[in-house]
Amino acid sequence: NSRTVFLLSQLEKINLDSVLGASDNARYVTSKILHLVQSQEKTRKEMTSKGSPGIEVILSTLEVKSFNFCSYGLIAVLHVIIMKCGGRRASVIVTKGGTQILLQLLLSASKDSPPNEELMVLLHTLLAKIGPKDKKIGMKARINGALNISLNLVKQNLNNLRLVLPCLQVLRVYSTNSVNAVSLGKNGVVELLFKIIGPFSKKNTSLMKVALDTLAALLKSKTNARRAVDRGYVQVLLTIYVDWHGHDSRHRYMLIRKGVLQCIKSITNIKLGRKAFIDANGMKILYNTSQDCLAVRTLDPLVNTSSLIMRKCFPKNRLPLPTIKSAFHFQLPVIPASGPVAQLYNLPPDVDDVVDESDDNDDAETESEIETENDDDKDQHFKNDDIETDINKLKPRQELGRSIEELKMYEQFFPELSENFQEWDLVSKEPKPFAPDANLSGPIVVPTASEE
Secondary structure, three states, X not given: OOHHHHHHHHHHHHHHOOOOOHHHHHHHHHHHHHHHHHHOHHXXXXXXXXXXXXXXXXXXXXHOHHHHXXXXXXXXXXXXHHHHHOHHHHHHHHHOOHHHHHHHHHHHHHOOOOOOHHHHHHHHHHHHHHHHHOOOHHHHHHHXXXXXXXXXXXXXOOOOHHHHHHHHHHHHHHOOOHHHHHHHHHOOHHHHHHHHXXXXXXXXXXHHHHHHHHHHHHOOOXXXXXXXXXXXXXXXXXXXXXXXXXXXXXXXXXXXXXXXXHHHHHHOOOHHHHHHHHHOOHHHHHHHHHHHHOOOHHHHHHHHHHHHHXXXXXXXXXXXXXXXXXXXXXXXXXXXXXXXXXXXXXOOOOOOOOOOOOOOOOOOHHHHHHHHHHHHOOOOOOOOOOOOOOHHHHOOOOOOOOOHHHHHHHHHHOHHHOOOOEEEEOOOOEEEEOOHHHHHHOOOOXXXXXXX
C-alpha cells in the first residue's frame, strides 16, 4: 500500500514490458525511488526489510541491457542503501548475484571514452563494500575481464583523489587472490603504488593508508616481493618508516606506520627480501624505533610487528654456538679435526649457517596457485592410507614374560585360576567337585532365624 511498493511494482512491470515509451517511464520511476531513498529513512528500511523484493528488483533491472539509461540512478540507490544501512545489506546483494551484475556494468561503462567519472566512483565504492562478503570476487573479476579496469583508472587519474581512492579499495579486495596479485604485479601495480606512498605529509592520509594496505596484500606474492627487492624498494620503505616515525610525535598516524611495517613484513617472507633488509641496516632501524615506542602503550602493534620482522631476519645458527651470539657455550666433548662439525665451528660469527631452501621452488608459484584455486571449488574427501581401520589389528598383543611351564609352579597358590574348581564338604570333611549348575538351578532360599 506504500508508495515505495507501488514504484517497485512499476519498475518490475517495466522490466517485463518492451513498449516504446518504457525508457521514459523507467527513468521517471528510478528518479522517484532515488529521491525517496535519499530523503526518507522509512523508505530505506522498507527497501531492506526481510522479505522485501526491493534489492532483487533493482538488480534485475540493472541486468536488463535495454535499460542502461537508468543504470546510474539504480546504482545510486544501492549506494545510498549500503552507506546508510551499513554493511549488513552487502551480503544480501552478494547472494542475489549483485557482484556479477556490477562487474558487467563496470566493464560496459569502461568502454565509454572518456568513462563517466561519477558512475565509476559509485561502482567502485559498491564493489569495495560488498567485496569482503564475496569470497570469489577476485576470480569473478578476472573471468569478466574487469581486473585491469581499476588499475588503468588509477594510472590515468593519479591526481584525482575522489576516483583513485575507491579504485585502490577495489584493488585491495582483488589482491587477496594470489593469482590476481601476480597478474596485477606484471602490469606494474607495485611500481604504481610506490608513486602514491611517500614521506610524511598530512595531505591524503586516507589514500596513503589504503595504498599501503593494498601494497602489503600484493607483496604477499613472492613474485611481487622479488620485483620490489630488485627495484630497491626495501630501502625506500625503511626510509618512509623512519620519516613517519620522526614526524608523528603525537602518534596520530599509527595505522600508516603499521602499514609500512606490514609491507616490510611481506617482503621479508622471501630469502632475497631478508638479505636486502639486513643490507639496508633494517635491524638497527627497527630496533631503535621500537625502543622509542616502548613508553607508549598504544604503539604496541608497531613493536610487535617490528619484533616479528627482526626475529625472522636474524641469522639462524645451529647449536652449539661457539660465538658471542650465545649466552651459553655448549662445547662438544670431542671436535674432529675435519668434517662438517669442524667447518661449523670455524665459521665467522655473522654467517647464517642454516640453509634456507624456502625460495628454491618459486618458479611454479602461479601455476600451483591456480591449481589450488580450482581445487577450492570442489569438495574433495581424501582417504589416508596410513590410518589403520581394523580394530583387531589395533588391539595390543599381550605377551607373557615367562612360559606357561614356568608359571605352573604358582598354580597351587591360586586355585581359583585353575579349571578344576572344588568345594569343601562340611559333612565328610573332604573336597568335592564344584557343580555351579546344580547349586544355581533351584530357587535361592534364605534360612530363617530358627533354622540358623
